[in-house]
Amino acid sequence: MASRKSRTSKKSAAPRRAVKKAPARAAKKKSSSRKTAAAVASTSRELVFPTLHEVTTSSGLKVIAAERGPLPLVSMRLVIRAGSSTDPAGKHGIADFAGQLLRRGTRRLNAQAIDEAVEFVGASLGVGVGEDTLSVAITTPAEHFAQMLGVMGQLVREPTFPESEVADARERTLAQFANDLDEPSVIADRALVRALWGKHPYGHNVSGSVKTVSTFTREDVVRFHEERLGPKVAMLVVVGSVDPARVAAAAEEAFAGWTGGPDKAPVIPPLEKVAKAGRVIVVDKPDQTQSQVRMGGPGYRTGHEDYFPAAVMNTALGGGFTSRLMNEVRVNRGLTYGIGCWFDAMHAAGIFALSTFTKTESTREIIDVSLGEIAKVREAGLKPAELRDAQAYMGGLYPLRTETNESIASAISDIRLNGLGDDWVLRFRDRLKAVTPRQVAAVAKKYCFAEPPTIVVLGNAAAVKKQLKGLGPITVVPASEYE
Amino acid sequence: MRKAPSKTSAPARAADPSLQSLFDVHEATLPNGLQVRLLANHLAPVVSLYTFFNVGSRNERPGITGISHLFEHMMFNGAKKYGPKMFDKTLESNGGSSNAYTSHDMTVYYDDFSSDALETVLDLESDRMRSLRISQEMLTSEREVVKEERRVRMDNDIGGMMDEELGSLVYKAHAYRWPVIGWMADIEAITREDCQNFFRTYYAPNNAILYIAGDIDPKKTLALVRRYYGDIPRGPAPQPVINAEPEQRGERRSTVRHPAQSPAVVIGYKGPSARDEDTLALDVAQYVLTKGEGSRLTRSLLYEQKVVVGVGLDWSWRIDPGTILFFLELMPDSDPQKAEAALYAELEKLARDGITERELQKALNNLRSDHLRELGTNNGRAHAMGNYEALLGDWRHVLSLPSAYASITREQVQAAVKKYLLPERRSVVTLLPAPSEA
Numbered sequence: 001m002a003s004r005k006s007r008t009s010k011k012s013a014a015p016r017r018a019v020k021k022a023p024a025r026a027a028k029k030k031s032s033s034r035k036t037a038a039a040v041a042s043t044s045r046e047l048v049f050p051t052l053h054e055v056t057t058s059s060g061l062k063v064i065a066a067e068r069g070p071l072p073l074v075s076m077r078l079v080i081r082a083g084s085s086t087d088p089a090g091k092h093g094i095a096d097f098a099g100q101l102l103r104r105g106t107r108r109l110n111a112q113a114i115d116e117a118v119e120f121v122g123a124s125l126g127v128g129v130g131e132d133t134l135s136v137a138i139t140t141p142a143e144h145f146a147q148m149l150g151v152m153g154q155l156v157r158e159p160t161f162p163e164s165e166v167a168d169a170r171e172r173t174l175a176q177f178a179n180d181l182d183e184p185s186v187i188a189d190r191a192l193v194r195a196l197w198g199k200h201p202y203g204h205n206v207s208g209s210v211k212t213v214s215t216f217t218r219e220d221v222v223r224f225h226e227e228r229l230g231p232k233v234a235m236l237v238v239v240g241s242v243d244p245a246r247v248a249a250a251a252e253e254a255f256a257g258w259t260g261g262p263d264k265a266p267v268i269p270p271l272e273k274v275a276k277a278g279r280v281i282v283v284d285k286p287d288q289t290q291s292q293v294r295m296g297g298p299g300y301r302t303g304h305e306d307y308f309p310a311a312v313m314n315t316a317l318g319g320g321f322t323s324r325l326m327n328e329v330r331v332n333r334g335l336t337y338g339i340g341c342w343f344d345a346m347h348a349a350g351i352f353a354l355s356t357f358t359k360t361e362s363t364r365e366i367i368d369v370s371l372g373e374i375a376k377v378r379e380a381g382l383k384p385a386e387l388r389d390a391q392a393y394m395g396g397l398y399p400l401r402t403e404t405n406e407s408i409a410s411a412i413s414d415i416r417l418n419g420l421g422d423d424w425v426l427r428f429r430d431r432l433k434a435v436t437p438r439q440v441a442a443v444a445k446k447y448c449f450a451e452p453p454t455i456v457v458l459g460n461a462a463a464v465k466k467q468l469k470g471l472g473p474i475t476v477v478p479a480s481e482y483e
Numbered sequence: 484m485r486k487a488p489s490k491t492s493a494p495a496r497a498a499d500p501s502l503q504s505l506f507d508v509h510e511a512t513l514p515n516g517l518q519v520r521l522l523a524n525h526l527a528p529v530v531s532l533y534t535f536f537n538v539g540s541r542n543e544r545p546g547i548t549g550i551s552h553l554f555e556h557m558m559f560n561g562a563k564k565y566g567p568k569m570f571d572k573t574l575e576s577n578g579g580s581s582n583a584y585t586s587h588d589m590t591v592y593y594d595d596f597s598s599d600a601l602e603t604v605l606d607l608e609s610d611r612m613r614s615l616r617i618s619q620e621m622l623t624s625e626r627e628v629v630k631e632e633r634r635v636r637m638d639n640d641i642g643g644m645m646d647e648e649l650g651s652l653v654y655k656a657h658a659y660r661w662p663v664i665g666w667m668a669d670i671e672a673i674t675r676e677d678c679q680n681f682f683r684t685y686y687a688p689n690n691a692i693l694y695i696a697g698d699i700d701p702k703k704t705l706a707l708v709r710r711y712y713g714d715i716p717r718g719p720a721p722q723p724v725i726n727a728e729p730e731q732r733g734e735r736r737s738t739v740r741h742p743a744q745s746p747a748v749v750i751g752y753k754g755p756s757a758r759d760e761d762t763l764a765l766d767v768a769q770y771v772l773t774k775g776e777g778s779r780l781t782r783s784l785l786y787e788q789k790v791v792v793g794v795g796l797d798w799s800w801r802i803d804p805g806t807i808l809f810f811l812e813l814m815p816d817s818d819p820q821k822a823e824a825a826l827y828a829e830l831e832k833l834a835r836d837g838i839t840e841r842e843l844q845k846a847l848n849n850l851r852s853d854h855l856r857e858l859g860t861n862n863g864r865a866h867a868m869g870n871y872e873a874l875l876g877d878w879r880h881v882l883s884l885p886s887a888y889a890s891i892t893r894e895q896v897q898a899a900v901k902k903y904l905l906p907e908r909r910s911v912v913t914l915l916p917a918p919s920e921a
Contacts, residue, residue: 048526070505071855103776111786115777120841122848124775141852168789175792175814178744182641287742290634320580321559321571331568334627337635357635389576396578396597399527403860 047399049425052412053244057251059258061231064412065247066239068405072142074240075405078152079413081265082228083132084208085201085348090215093208096129097169097216098224102136103127104165107158111165114151123148131202132268132347133417134229139406142241146250149238153254156229166218173213177483184285185357188292188458190482191283195454196296196351198275201268210483230261237412239405268348274298278452280474283482284461291363291459292355295370297449299343299350302418308431309439310343310447315390316382317341317374317448318354322389324373329356335366341374343447347418352447360460364467367455378448381441395429498882505858506882508868509701511708515717516689519708520868520878521701524861530697531861532594532604534612535869538685539588540665541658541724541803549665550673552585553629554681558592559583560621563614567621570607577603587659588802589873590685595862598698602707608693609711612686617678626670633664642810644739645749645912652735652910653751653806656727687718694869694878697861726803735910740917745812746819747914750826752807754903757800757874764899765807767891769798770846771838772829783829784811790822800874807903819913830904837897851885 050066057063084095103125104111118125123140136155140148180186190205197203207213236255238247274297300306318325318341329339339356354374358366382390401407402425415424452472457464461476468474509521539551559581561567574581579596594604637643647662654660664670684690693712695704731753755761772780773796784791793812799805811822838846857863858881868878880887 047528071859072501073852073855073859112777112782115775115782119775119777120845120848122845122852124852139852139856141848141855168786171789171814172785172792175745178815179792179812182743182745184639288639290631290639320575322568322575327568330628331624334624335631337628337632358631359634389572392578393575393580396600397529397580397595399529399597400595400860400862402527403529405859 047402047426047429049402050239050408052422053247055248055251057231057255059231059255061234061236061251061255061258063236063238063248063251064416065242065244066237066408066412067242067244068239068408069241072241073139073405074142074145074238074242075139075409076137076145076149076152076236076238077409077413078136078156078234078236079417080134080156080229080261081132081233081417082134082261083130084204084206085131085268086228086266087201087204087208090212091208091220092204092212093173093206094212094216094220094224095134095228096207097173097213098161098221099127099129099134101161101165101169101221102155102159104169105160105162106154107160108154109151110162114155117151118148121147125151129206131206135413137406137409145238145240145242146246146253149250149254153258156234157255157258159225161218161221161225163218166216166221170213170216173207174210177207177210177213181479181483184288184290184292184458187283187285187479187482188294188456189355191281191456191458191477192294192296192353192454194482195276195279195281195456196274196353197271200271200275200349202271202346202349203275226260228261231255231258232263233261233265235413235416237409239409239412270301271298271349274451274454276454278454278472280455280457280468280472282461282465282468282474282476283456283458283479284476285458285479286460286462288360288459290357290359291457291464292357293363293366293370294353294355294456295367295449295453296351296353297447297451297453299352299447300345301349302345302347302414303420304345304350306443306446307345309435310443312387312390312394312432312435313377313382313440313444313447314341314343314352315394316386317377319390320393324377325354325356325370328373329366329369333365333369335362335369339370360463363457363459363464367457367468367471371449371453374448377444378450381437381444384437387435387437387440391432391435395432398428398432401425497886498879499885502858502882502885505864508878509705511705513688513709513713515713515715516687517708517712517715518692519705520692520694520872521699521704522694522696522864522868523699523701524696524864525698528598528698529861530596530598530601530604530695530699531865532596532608533694533865533869534592534608535692535694535873536590536592536685537690537873538590538721539586540661540663541587542685542721543658543661543665545661546669547665547673547677548661548669549629549663550669550677550681551590551685552664553626553670553673554678555583555585555590555592556625556629557617557622557678558611558615558686560625561616561618562611563616564610565607566616567618570611573603573607574600579604585663587663591866591869593862593866601699601704605707605711609715612688612691612712613715615682615686617675617682619675622673622675622678626673629664629670630667633667633670636664637662638667641741641743641747641914644741645747645810645914648737648739649749649751649806649808649910649912652737652912653753654728656729657803658724659801659803659805683718684721685718688712688715689717690721692869692872694865696865696868724803728804731908733907737910737912739912739914741914742918743914743916745815746817746916747813748811748819748823749912750809750811750823751910752904753908754798754805754807756802756804758876761895761899761902762798762800763888764891764895765798765903766850767843767846767888767896768833768838768900769796770849771842771896772796772833774846774849779829779833780826784822784825788825790817790825794826802874819915823911827906830900834897834901834904837893840893843891843893843896847888847891850888854885
């Protein structure tokens with residue numbers, strides 16, 4: 001199937017609908033409305049957010065439950081402050097690797113038994129690792145909720161990491177690194193992360209690299225589990241059609257006696273400076289007829305006061321279909337199928353980045369036009385009407401983030417991890433509406449490449465390099481550099 | 484009054500009681516043939532509107548392949564009341580967003596928006612159905628966008644390349660043989676007149692169904708739909724699509740050489756049409772084979788034999804007989820024939836011994852969970868109704884599918900596997916890494 005928008009195509013598994021890949025962790029939202037619309041059918045203008053019930057288990061795990069219907073499903077998520085940013089030197093990728101292995105055997109269940117227990121009842125289990133957290137998530141038919149919570153408890157309390165499973169996972173991960181080299185957008189993203197963050201703890205691929213993963217042993221994984229996973233740096237969020245009192249009882253049972261892990265969450269330093277600011281990295285992939293283009297510079301951490309003005313500014317610059325970048329690069333010039341920019345805010349620091357692609361011949365043009373649009377916003381901010389439109393867009397669609405158990409569970413864990421306040425969702429649209437043109441102008445000056453950005457181009461280097469003169473010192477590297 | 488294309492609905496089935504209460508749907512047909520389905524849900528102040536047009540790449544012919552997709556883009560480029568750029572601008576500044584997709588069988592537009600923008604959205608959507616303007620300038624520019632889309636999805640993407648090759652191997656006569664996005668030369672050649680004809684025929688109200696789900700009052704909403712869409716004239720009846728696909732008489736193979744780290748294999752078996760009862764039995768087989776870490780192929784090929792790093796199966800429903808698609812992701816320097824043989828051995832076992840009672844129950848549990856999850860949002864509900872109506876002839880399948888699956892027997896699954904997953908029905912595309920030409 002082909003769709004009007006979206007950034008990547010996926011293998012042949014044509015889903016029944018268009019798949020849109022949002023930039024990692026990009027925040028998007030909005031408010032209010034103007035003009036034509038006669039409010040016809042609206043019966044509930046206020047957002048509905050479930051009441052949060054909080055308890056702590058005897059093992060010290062914080063549990064937050066929110067009851068919500070009508071579908072007989074429950075979504076639960078255990079978030080642990082054990083992301084890739086504290087992977088030790090030489091062992092980059094160990095958090096992700098260990099995360100994948102949690103479900104490959106516990107003291108009471110081998111991998112097959114875990115799969116069978118979860119999958120037979122129609123539940124699904126996923127383990128996700130990012131820079132800041134490791135999360136175990138299960139969505140289940142409501143009637144199996146306590147049993148599934150029990151499985152989750154076993155996964156984190158008593159994984160056994162069988163030697164053969166470790167060896168197999170290592171082989172699969174290494175093969176995946178190799179195959180990733182055939183995914184132009186994946187490699188371009190990876191190159192940008194490395195070029196922006198450098199040696200900062202957020203600067204390595206979450207999954208590590210061939211060099212580090214090749215060294216992983218069972219002892220590394222066991223050590224990671226003992227030292228990094230524990231109730232004091234974890235939080236369980238349960239949302240769906242289940243009584244909070246039942247959640248409290250089931251969590252007590254599932255996590256009783258869980259010990260280990262650190263007493264406090266890790267402290268990650270802020271970003272001192274962008275590693276390759278003002279430089280151009282050309283990742284050579286000679287078979288390409290198209291260039292993947294990325295640019296980036298510093299942003300802000302989660303919970304930063306710049307969040308609302310920056311989010312509105314970003315919407316107008318590179319958010320929806322009417323953003324300045326979309327308009328100038330795609331609509332007016334037909335240079336690309338997709339372009340967008342976003343703030344990637346993590347716990348300790350963040351970045352501002354742009355992503356697009358175009359045929360090899362127009363690589364320089366797309367960079368110049370994009371930089372020109374960003375410069376205009378940096379120098380003059382937004383017009384008042386643009387600001388209002390961006391606020392309306394984000395505010396109108398914000399309630400979509402409260403539609404599913406999964407999205408509410410994710411909002412609750414973000415709120416709690418980053419200290420955003422439990423009224424975050426309910427007050428979101430008011431805060432958005434309060435953003436002023438002056439605030440927008442200030443964040444634009446700060447984040448819209450006040451310093452020259454880092455530029456990454458993945459494509460046919462021989463054809464692209466001569467186009468890039470004058471943008472900054474150019475380094476050409478083979479794609480295999482990012483394996 | 485004629486209904487949308489002549490469809491015989493799949494057999495009636497019992498509705499699932501827990502779903503029935505969620506689907507209090509109001510239906511109507513306007514005098515111009517436009518059908519409307521309305522579903523209220525006041526959990527959040529948002530609405531999803533879907534418009535399903537009964538046209539996709541199966542309605543194309545060589546020379547204008549890709550026109551339904553190119554045309555999908557053109558629908559955003561200006562009509563009589565809302566001119567160039569005004570569709571997105573008006574929608575977004577009123578708290579909404581929009582997108583669309585084209586498949587082999589249908590073209591689907593959707594808007595998600597704040598509920599107080601409902602009337603604006605109906606004004607926008609009806610404007611472009613009534614009076615789209617197709618300018619040469621817009622066509623020229625949008626064509627470039629679509630060419631970039633083709634480059635990113637097909638020409639620079641190994642999966643896309645293999646898909647394209649497989650399509651034209653599986654089908655010899657049917658329009659499913661070309662990719663939905665079309666051949667590059669055809670994208671180049673499509674004219675403004677082609678687009679105008681396409682619009683008149685396929686984008687008429689009698690070829691469309693609206694689905695509106697969310698924070699709405701169905702009665703008032705229907706009055707608005709009548710006001711905004713009521714005066715759009717009917718279009719001519721679209722030409723029926725002829726399925727001239729000949730019987731396949733033996734395995735077909737093709738090789739793609741391209742710079743790559745690892746070989747890969749995709750295998751397509753000719754399947755039935757979506758409305759065939761076998762479709763549901765094949766869904767169960769799909770879940771037994773590849774749904775979850777404990778599924779047969781994942782456990783055997785990935786974890787036990789270690790001959791693949793990824794295995795997938797996609798049985799995607801189509802109006803005319805579709806393709807049961809397997810894909811094998813391999814390690815560098817591995818042998819694609821070995822992985823293929825391992826797959827065939829599993830399929831033969833399935834045909835020979837069938838599935839266990841527990842596997843059947845597990846598949847049914849998962850089909851039901853996935854179905855419920857799809858219905859967790861307004862967008863999901865509206866899409867599900869439209870998709871089932873387009874493929875099966877009635878949106879009510881959204882209510883009855885869980886019980887339809889529940890009546891599938893192990894014998895039916897085994898019979899479907901025996902009937903479709905035969906060597907003489909398959910086509911195989913192998914990717915062999917070629918050195919990069921620097």
